[in-house]
Amino acid sequence: MSRTPESVWRDLREGNRRFMRGESAHPNQDRARRLQLAAGQSPKAVVLACSDSRAPVEIIFDQGLGDVFVIRTAGQITDLSVLASLEFAVVSLGVPLICVLGHESCGAVGAAHTALDGGEMPAGFQRVLIEKVTPSLLAARRDGQTSRDQFEARHVAEIVEHIVDRSPEIQARLAEGTAGVVGMRYRLSDGLAEPLVMHGIG
Template structure:
Protein backbone atom coordinates (compact mmCIF):
# COMPACT_ATOMS: atom_id res chain seq x y z
CA UNK A 1 0.00 0.00 0.00
CA UNK A 2 1.53 3.30 -1.06
CA UNK A 3 1.55 6.60 0.78
CA UNK A 4 -0.98 9.10 -0.52
CA UNK A 5 -0.17 12.80 -0.42
CA UNK A 6 -2.25 15.91 -0.80
CA UNK A 7 -2.62 19.50 0.39
CA UNK A 8 0.96 20.76 0.42
CA UNK A 9 0.08 23.42 3.03
CA UNK A 10 -0.58 20.62 5.52
CA UNK A 11 3.09 20.47 6.46
CA UNK A 12 2.71 23.80 8.27
CA UNK A 13 -0.70 22.94 9.75
CA UNK A 14 -0.48 22.84 13.57
CA UNK A 15 -2.88 19.89 13.49
CA UNK A 16 -0.04 17.82 12.06
CA UNK A 17 1.79 17.69 15.39
CA UNK A 18 0.70 15.31 18.17
CA UNK A 19 -0.38 18.07 20.55
CA UNK A 20 -1.89 20.21 17.80
CA UNK A 21 -3.94 17.27 16.54
CA UNK A 22 -5.26 16.56 20.03
CA UNK A 23 -6.20 20.22 20.53
CA UNK A 24 -8.03 20.26 17.18
CA UNK A 25 -10.12 17.28 18.25
CA UNK A 26 -10.76 18.81 21.65
CA UNK A 27 -11.98 22.08 20.11
CA UNK A 28 -14.18 20.24 17.64
CA UNK A 29 -15.76 18.18 20.40
CA UNK A 30 -16.41 21.36 22.40
CA UNK A 31 -18.26 22.82 19.39
CA UNK A 32 -20.29 19.62 19.07
CA UNK A 33 -21.21 19.65 22.76
CA UNK A 34 -22.30 23.30 22.54
CA UNK A 35 -24.40 22.56 19.41
CA UNK A 36 -22.18 24.98 17.46
CA UNK A 37 -20.65 22.52 15.00
CA UNK A 38 -18.86 24.25 12.11
CA UNK A 39 -18.98 21.25 9.72
CA UNK A 40 -15.59 22.26 8.30
CA UNK A 41 -14.01 21.06 5.08
CA UNK A 42 -17.13 19.44 3.66
CA UNK A 43 -17.75 21.57 0.55
CA UNK A 44 -17.23 20.83 -3.13
CA UNK A 45 -13.70 22.21 -3.16
CA UNK A 46 -12.73 19.86 -0.36
CA UNK A 47 -14.32 16.90 -2.13
CA UNK A 48 -12.34 17.74 -5.26
CA UNK A 49 -9.11 18.03 -3.29
CA UNK A 50 -9.71 14.63 -1.72
CA UNK A 51 -9.66 12.96 -5.14
CA UNK A 52 -5.89 13.47 -5.26
CA UNK A 53 -5.08 11.80 -1.92
CA UNK A 54 -5.35 12.22 1.82
CA UNK A 55 -3.40 13.52 4.79
CA UNK A 56 -5.50 13.02 7.92
CA UNK A 57 -4.21 14.44 11.19
CA UNK A 58 -5.55 11.69 13.47
CA UNK A 59 -6.32 7.99 13.34
CA UNK A 60 -9.17 6.91 15.61
CA UNK A 61 -9.84 3.33 16.68
CA UNK A 62 -13.46 3.55 17.80
CA UNK A 63 -16.30 1.24 18.73
CA UNK A 64 -18.68 0.38 15.89
CA UNK A 65 -21.65 1.65 17.92
CA UNK A 66 -23.94 3.74 15.69
CA UNK A 67 -24.30 6.35 18.43
CA UNK A 68 -20.61 7.31 18.18
CA UNK A 69 -20.05 8.82 14.69
CA UNK A 70 -16.42 9.88 14.95
CA UNK A 71 -16.25 12.78 12.47
CA UNK A 72 -19.48 14.27 13.85
CA UNK A 73 -18.61 14.22 17.54
CA UNK A 74 -15.22 15.81 16.78
CA UNK A 75 -16.73 18.22 14.20
CA UNK A 76 -14.19 17.42 11.49
CA UNK A 77 -14.35 17.26 7.71
CA UNK A 78 -13.48 15.11 4.74
CA UNK A 79 -9.98 13.69 4.95
CA UNK A 80 -9.36 14.86 8.52
CA UNK A 81 -9.66 11.57 10.43
CA UNK A 82 -8.62 8.04 9.46
CA UNK A 83 -11.25 5.92 11.23
CA UNK A 84 -11.07 2.25 12.20
CA UNK A 85 -14.14 0.78 13.89
CA UNK A 86 -14.66 -2.55 15.63
CA UNK A 87 -17.16 -3.58 18.28
CA UNK A 88 -15.62 -2.69 21.63
CA UNK A 89 -12.68 -1.07 19.78
CA UNK A 90 -10.94 -4.43 19.99
CA UNK A 91 -7.74 -5.08 18.08
CA UNK A 92 -6.40 -7.80 15.84
CA UNK A 93 -3.60 -7.94 13.29
CA UNK A 94 -5.64 -6.13 10.63
CA UNK A 95 -6.44 -3.32 13.06
CA UNK A 96 -2.79 -2.97 14.05
CA UNK A 97 -1.81 -2.98 10.36
CA UNK A 98 -4.36 -0.24 9.65
CA UNK A 99 -3.05 1.85 12.54
CA UNK A 100 0.52 1.47 11.29
CA UNK A 101 -0.53 2.41 7.75
CA UNK A 102 -2.07 5.62 9.10
CA UNK A 103 1.00 6.48 11.17
CA UNK A 104 3.74 5.31 8.80
CA UNK A 105 2.10 5.54 5.40
CA UNK A 106 0.06 8.70 5.89
CA UNK A 107 2.16 10.44 8.54
CA UNK A 108 -0.65 10.76 11.06
CA UNK A 109 0.70 12.29 14.32
CA UNK A 110 -2.07 11.22 16.70
CA UNK A 111 -3.55 7.81 17.58
CA UNK A 112 -6.86 7.88 19.46
CA UNK A 113 -8.60 4.96 21.16
CA UNK A 114 -12.24 5.92 21.61
CA UNK A 115 -14.51 3.96 23.92
CA UNK A 116 -17.91 5.11 25.07
CA UNK A 117 -20.63 5.08 27.67
CA UNK A 118 -23.03 2.10 27.63
CA UNK A 119 -20.74 -0.01 25.44
CA UNK A 120 -22.48 -3.23 24.41
CA UNK A 121 -19.25 -5.22 24.15
CA UNK A 122 -18.20 -4.21 27.66
CA UNK A 123 -21.70 -4.97 28.96
CA UNK A 124 -21.60 -8.42 27.35
CA UNK A 125 -18.24 -9.19 28.93
CA UNK A 126 -19.48 -7.99 32.30
CA UNK A 127 -22.56 -10.19 32.00
CA UNK A 128 -20.40 -13.19 31.09
CA UNK A 129 -18.23 -12.65 34.17
CA UNK A 130 -21.25 -12.36 36.44
CA UNK A 131 -23.42 -15.16 35.02
CA UNK A 132 -21.02 -17.44 33.16
CA UNK A 133 -23.20 -17.12 30.05
CA UNK A 134 -21.44 -16.51 26.75
CA UNK A 135 -23.02 -15.24 23.53
CA UNK A 136 -23.25 -17.61 20.57
CA UNK A 137 -21.31 -17.58 17.34
CA UNK A 138 -18.51 -15.16 16.62
CA UNK A 139 -19.89 -12.69 19.17
CA UNK A 140 -18.06 -14.79 21.74
CA UNK A 141 -14.83 -13.30 20.40
CA UNK A 142 -15.92 -9.88 21.66
CA UNK A 143 -16.29 -11.20 25.20
CA UNK A 144 -12.95 -13.00 25.01
CA UNK A 145 -11.21 -9.81 23.83
CA UNK A 146 -12.81 -7.47 26.37
CA UNK A 147 -12.80 -9.67 29.48
CA UNK A 148 -9.08 -9.17 30.32
CA UNK A 149 -9.70 -5.42 30.60
CA UNK A 150 -12.53 -6.01 33.05
CA UNK A 151 -10.45 -8.38 35.14
CA UNK A 152 -7.66 -5.79 35.26
CA UNK A 153 -10.16 -3.12 36.31
CA UNK A 154 -11.51 -5.36 39.07
CA UNK A 155 -7.97 -5.98 40.31
CA UNK A 156 -7.65 -2.22 40.79
CA UNK A 157 -10.97 -1.95 42.62
CA UNK A 158 -13.24 -1.08 39.71
CA UNK A 159 -16.77 -2.40 39.84
CA UNK A 160 -18.99 -0.12 37.73
CA UNK A 161 -19.69 -0.02 34.00
CA UNK A 162 -17.86 3.30 33.81
CA UNK A 163 -14.81 1.80 35.55
CA UNK A 164 -14.79 -1.07 33.06
CA UNK A 165 -15.26 1.17 30.01
CA UNK A 166 -12.47 3.51 31.05
CA UNK A 167 -10.08 0.70 31.89
CA UNK A 168 -10.80 -1.07 28.61
CA UNK A 169 -9.64 2.08 26.78
CA UNK A 170 -6.50 2.14 28.91
CA UNK A 171 -5.77 -1.51 28.11
CA UNK A 172 -6.33 -1.09 24.37
CA UNK A 173 -4.07 1.97 24.23
CA UNK A 174 -1.34 0.09 26.10
CA UNK A 175 -1.80 -2.90 23.80
CA UNK A 176 -1.26 -0.75 20.70
CA UNK A 177 1.90 0.80 22.15
CA UNK A 178 3.22 -2.59 23.24
CA UNK A 179 2.40 -4.45 20.02
CA UNK A 180 3.46 -1.91 17.40
CA UNK A 181 7.20 -1.21 17.28
CA UNK A 182 6.63 1.38 14.56
CA UNK A 183 4.19 3.38 16.66
CA UNK A 184 6.39 3.01 19.75
CA UNK A 185 9.47 4.29 17.90
CA UNK A 186 7.58 7.39 16.77
CA UNK A 187 6.31 7.93 20.30
CA UNK A 188 9.91 7.93 21.50
CA UNK A 189 10.85 10.38 18.73
CA UNK A 190 8.01 12.70 19.73
CA UNK A 191 6.40 12.60 16.27
CA UNK A 192 3.33 10.66 17.43
CA UNK A 193 1.07 10.82 20.47
CA UNK A 194 -1.48 8.31 21.73
CA UNK A 195 -4.58 9.21 23.72
CA UNK A 196 -7.41 7.07 25.05
CA UNK A 197 -10.83 8.71 25.43
CA UNK A 198 -14.34 7.76 26.53
CA UNK A 199 -17.32 9.33 24.80
CA UNK A 200 -20.26 10.16 27.03
CA UNK A 201 -23.55 9.57 25.22
CA UNK A 202 -25.32 11.64 27.86
CA UNK A 203 -23.65 14.98 27.13
CA UNK A 204 -21.44 14.41 24.07
CA UNK A 205 -18.11 14.90 25.81
CA UNK A 206 -15.02 12.88 24.89
CA UNK A 207 -13.12 12.62 28.17
CA UNK A 208 -9.41 11.67 28.07
CA UNK A 209 -8.50 8.73 30.30
CA UNK A 210 -4.89 7.96 29.32
CA UNK A 211 -2.16 9.43 27.14
CA UNK A 212 1.33 8.80 25.82
CA UNK A 213 3.50 11.69 24.69
CA UNK A 214 0.93 14.45 25.15
CA UNK A 215 0.03 17.20 27.58
CA UNK A 216 -3.52 16.28 28.62
CA UNK A 217 -4.82 17.77 31.89
CA UNK A 218 -6.14 15.15 34.28
CA UNK A 219 -4.39 12.23 32.59
CA UNK A 220 -0.76 11.71 33.57
CA UNK A 221 1.49 10.67 30.71
CA UNK A 222 2.33 6.98 30.61
CA UNK A 223 5.98 5.85 30.56
CA UNK A 224 7.36 4.07 27.52
CA UNK A 225 9.06 0.71 27.95
Protein backbone atom coordinates (compact mmCIF):
# COMPACT_ATOMS: atom_id res chain seq x y z
CA MET A 1 0.00 0.00 0.00
CA SER A 2 1.37 3.40 -0.97
CA ARG A 3 2.02 5.88 1.81
CA THR A 4 0.20 9.18 1.64
CA PRO A 5 0.77 12.30 3.74
CA GLU A 6 -2.55 11.65 5.46
CA SER A 7 -1.83 7.99 6.27
CA VAL A 8 1.60 8.79 7.71
CA TRP A 9 0.15 11.64 9.76
CA ARG A 10 -2.47 9.28 11.19
CA ASP A 11 0.26 6.79 12.04
CA LEU A 12 2.33 9.38 13.88
CA ARG A 13 -0.67 10.68 15.81
CA GLU A 14 -1.64 7.16 16.85
CA GLY A 15 1.93 6.54 18.02
CA ASN A 16 1.88 9.76 20.01
CA ARG A 17 -1.38 8.73 21.67
CA ARG A 18 0.14 5.38 22.67
CA PHE A 19 3.13 7.22 24.14
CA MET A 20 0.86 9.57 26.09
CA ARG A 21 -1.08 6.64 27.54
CA GLY A 22 2.08 4.78 28.52
CA GLU A 23 1.20 2.03 26.03
CA SER A 24 4.07 2.36 23.53
CA ALA A 25 4.38 -0.64 21.20
CA HIS A 26 8.11 -0.07 20.42
CA PRO A 27 7.71 -1.28 16.82
CA ASN A 28 10.52 -2.16 14.44
CA GLN A 29 13.21 -2.37 17.11
CA ASP A 30 14.26 -6.01 16.84
CA ARG A 31 17.17 -7.77 15.17
CA ALA A 32 15.15 -8.65 12.07
CA ARG A 33 14.35 -5.00 11.45
CA ARG A 34 17.99 -4.03 11.94
CA LEU A 35 19.12 -6.60 9.39
CA GLN A 36 16.40 -5.56 6.93
CA LEU A 37 17.59 -1.95 7.04
CA ALA A 38 21.16 -2.91 6.18
CA ALA A 39 20.00 -2.95 2.54
CA GLY A 40 18.62 0.60 2.63
CA GLN A 41 16.11 2.94 4.22
CA SER A 42 12.60 4.05 3.36
CA PRO A 43 11.38 6.26 6.22
CA LYS A 44 7.76 7.37 6.34
CA ALA A 45 8.42 10.90 7.63
CA VAL A 46 11.18 13.47 8.00
CA VAL A 47 11.13 15.45 11.24
CA LEU A 48 12.99 18.68 11.90
CA ALA A 49 13.03 18.83 15.70
CA CYS A 50 14.69 20.74 18.49
CA SER A 51 17.82 19.11 19.91
CA ASP A 52 16.40 19.26 23.45
CA SER A 53 17.08 15.96 25.22
CA ARG A 54 13.53 15.90 26.58
CA ALA A 55 11.98 15.60 23.11
CA PRO A 56 13.28 12.41 21.43
CA VAL A 57 11.33 12.05 18.20
CA GLU A 58 11.15 8.25 17.85
CA ILE A 59 9.97 7.85 21.45
CA ILE A 60 7.36 10.63 21.29
CA PHE A 61 5.77 9.06 18.19
CA ASP A 62 6.42 5.42 19.17
CA GLN A 63 8.44 4.64 16.05
CA GLY A 64 11.33 2.28 15.41
CA LEU A 65 14.45 1.77 13.34
CA GLY A 66 14.16 3.20 9.85
CA ASP A 67 10.74 4.78 10.41
CA VAL A 68 11.68 8.44 10.77
CA PHE A 69 14.42 10.54 9.18
CA VAL A 70 15.33 13.00 11.94
CA ILE A 71 17.12 16.35 11.72
CA ARG A 72 17.75 18.08 15.05
CA THR A 73 19.00 21.58 15.74
CA ALA A 74 18.56 23.80 18.79
CA GLY A 75 15.28 25.65 18.34
CA GLN A 76 14.65 23.59 15.15
CA ILE A 77 16.35 26.40 13.26
CA THR A 78 17.13 26.02 9.58
CA ASP A 79 20.13 26.70 7.39
CA LEU A 80 21.16 25.47 3.95
CA SER A 81 22.29 22.08 5.27
CA VAL A 82 18.94 21.56 7.00
CA LEU A 83 17.03 22.49 3.85
CA ALA A 84 19.27 20.15 1.83
CA SER A 85 18.60 17.33 4.30
CA LEU A 86 14.85 17.91 4.07
CA GLU A 87 15.00 17.83 0.29
CA PHE A 88 17.12 14.66 0.38
CA ALA A 89 14.44 12.94 2.46
CA VAL A 90 11.62 14.08 0.20
CA VAL A 91 13.29 13.72 -3.20
CA SER A 92 15.77 10.86 -2.78
CA LEU A 93 13.94 8.80 -0.15
CA GLY A 94 10.38 9.56 -1.24
CA VAL A 95 9.21 10.64 2.21
CA PRO A 96 5.58 11.87 2.02
CA LEU A 97 5.40 13.82 5.29
CA ILE A 98 7.58 16.66 6.60
CA CYS A 99 7.19 17.61 10.27
CA VAL A 100 8.55 20.51 12.27
CA LEU A 101 8.52 19.71 15.98
CA GLY A 102 8.98 22.44 18.57
CA HIS A 103 8.33 21.96 22.25
CA GLU A 104 7.26 23.46 25.53
CA SER A 105 9.96 25.32 27.51
CA CYS A 106 12.27 25.68 24.52
CA GLY A 107 15.59 27.13 25.63
CA ALA A 108 16.33 28.77 22.27
CA VAL A 109 12.98 30.58 22.25
CA GLY A 110 13.48 31.57 25.88
CA ALA A 111 16.95 32.96 25.17
CA ALA A 112 15.67 34.98 22.22
CA HIS A 113 12.85 36.33 24.37
CA THR A 114 15.33 37.38 27.07
CA ALA A 115 17.58 39.07 24.51
CA LEU A 116 14.65 40.99 23.03
CA ASP A 117 13.70 42.24 26.47
CA GLY A 118 17.15 43.75 26.99
CA GLY A 119 19.03 40.77 28.35
CA GLU A 120 22.56 39.83 27.39
CA MET A 121 23.35 38.08 24.15
CA PRO A 122 25.08 34.71 24.56
CA ALA A 123 28.71 34.45 23.56
CA GLY A 124 30.21 32.58 20.62
CA PHE A 125 28.15 30.74 18.07
CA GLN A 126 25.16 30.59 20.41
CA ARG A 127 24.34 34.06 19.11
CA VAL A 128 23.17 32.37 15.91
CA LEU A 129 20.28 30.82 17.82
CA ILE A 130 19.07 34.25 18.89
CA GLU A 131 19.44 35.64 15.38
CA LYS A 132 17.46 32.75 13.89
CA VAL A 133 14.64 32.71 16.46
CA THR A 134 14.14 36.46 16.94
CA PRO A 135 12.18 37.05 13.67
CA SER A 136 9.52 34.58 14.83
CA LEU A 137 9.13 36.40 18.14
CA LEU A 138 8.95 39.79 16.45
CA ALA A 139 6.21 38.46 14.16
CA ALA A 140 4.32 37.13 17.20
CA ARG A 141 4.58 40.44 19.03
CA ARG A 142 3.40 42.30 15.95
CA ASP A 143 0.22 40.19 16.07
CA GLY A 144 -0.32 40.78 19.78
CA GLN A 145 1.06 37.45 21.00
CA THR A 146 2.98 37.83 24.24
CA SER A 147 3.15 34.53 26.12
CA ARG A 148 5.94 31.94 26.04
CA ASP A 149 3.51 29.34 24.68
CA GLN A 150 2.48 31.67 21.88
CA PHE A 151 6.10 32.45 21.03
CA GLU A 152 6.96 28.74 20.80
CA ALA A 153 3.92 27.99 18.64
CA ARG A 154 4.62 30.95 16.37
CA HIS A 155 8.24 29.91 15.93
CA VAL A 156 7.12 26.48 14.71
CA ALA A 157 4.67 28.08 12.28
CA GLU A 158 7.33 30.47 10.98
CA ILE A 159 9.80 27.62 10.42
CA VAL A 160 7.15 25.68 8.48
CA GLU A 161 6.47 28.66 6.24
CA HIS A 162 10.20 29.24 5.76
CA ILE A 163 10.73 25.66 4.61
CA VAL A 164 7.82 25.78 2.17
CA ASP A 165 8.88 29.19 0.83
CA ARG A 166 12.55 28.26 0.38
CA SER A 167 12.27 24.81 -1.20
CA PRO A 168 10.95 24.52 -4.76
CA GLU A 169 11.18 20.72 -4.45
CA ILE A 170 8.84 20.68 -1.46
CA GLN A 171 6.53 23.21 -3.12
CA ALA A 172 6.24 20.97 -6.17
CA ARG A 173 5.32 17.93 -4.11
CA LEU A 174 2.77 19.88 -2.12
CA ALA A 175 1.21 21.05 -5.37
CA GLU A 176 0.95 17.50 -6.74
CA GLY A 177 -0.32 16.09 -3.44
CA THR A 178 2.55 13.67 -2.82
CA ALA A 179 3.85 15.42 0.29
CA GLY A 180 2.45 17.26 3.29
CA VAL A 181 3.95 19.49 5.94
CA VAL A 182 2.88 19.64 9.58
CA GLY A 183 4.07 21.90 12.40
CA MET A 184 3.70 20.67 15.98
CA ARG A 185 4.61 21.67 19.54
CA TYR A 186 5.45 18.87 21.97
CA ARG A 187 4.09 19.46 25.45
CA LEU A 188 6.51 18.21 28.10
CA SER A 189 3.72 18.32 30.66
CA ASP A 190 1.46 15.69 29.11
CA GLY A 191 3.34 14.25 26.11
CA LEU A 192 1.02 15.57 23.41
CA ALA A 193 2.51 16.57 20.06
CA GLU A 194 0.00 19.34 19.44
CA PRO A 195 -0.66 20.11 15.74
CA LEU A 196 -0.38 23.81 14.91
CA VAL A 197 -0.23 24.24 11.15
CA MET A 198 -0.66 21.96 8.13
CA HIS A 199 -0.03 22.07 4.39
CA GLY A 200 -1.24 19.35 2.05
CA ILE A 201 -3.05 17.30 4.70
CA GLY A 202 -6.73 16.77 3.93
